[in-house]
Amino acid sequence: MEFLMLLHHSRNLNLMAQVDQPNKTEPGGKVRAKKQSTRIDMTPMVDLAFLLLTFFILTTTFTKDNVLKVQMPESAPPSPVNDENVMNLVLADDNKLFWWMGLEKTAAETNYSRSGIRKLLLDKRKSNPNLIVLIKAKDDARYENMIDILDEMEITAMEKYAIVDYTEDDALRLK
DSSP: OHHHHHHHHHOOOOOSSEEEEEOOOOOSSSOOOOOOEEOOOOOHHHHHHHHHEEEHHHHOOOOOOOOOOOOOOSSOOOOOOOGGGGGOHHHHHOOHHHHHHHTTTOOOEEEIIIIIIHHHHHHHHOOOTTOOEEEOOTTTOOHHHHHHHHHHHHHTSSEEEEOOOOOOOHHHHHO
């Protein structure tokens, strides 16, 4: 071991791990078990940890938020619309959805499923290609329902729709 230590000191090598062994004997001829102390260099392990961390950070793909694009019209005077081309949708509380065409006095109820609003939108657009949908949300309507309706507008490829205020006239139709 002494030869190795001399070799080590003469070459100025850095050891990653080494075992120190004292060469002392007890007086009186007793031989005791040698206590060995160890020294471990942690630098390579830390380097590996940072390399792995860097690798995983650089190769991870971050999820992008799904954003619904809403195009706002430029300010222009409103153009006249035929009442037969207007479909009104009212988003109400408890996931209720009411609709009526033009100036009808009563509203019908549907739901947010494929067989509900989606089928209704597709059927109405097929019978009237100039269909305009007015989306009206009551104050107690859920935000999720608004997103669902806007998704349905995209799914059914409705070209003309608008988000408008819920009025007292609309409340009379729902009674």
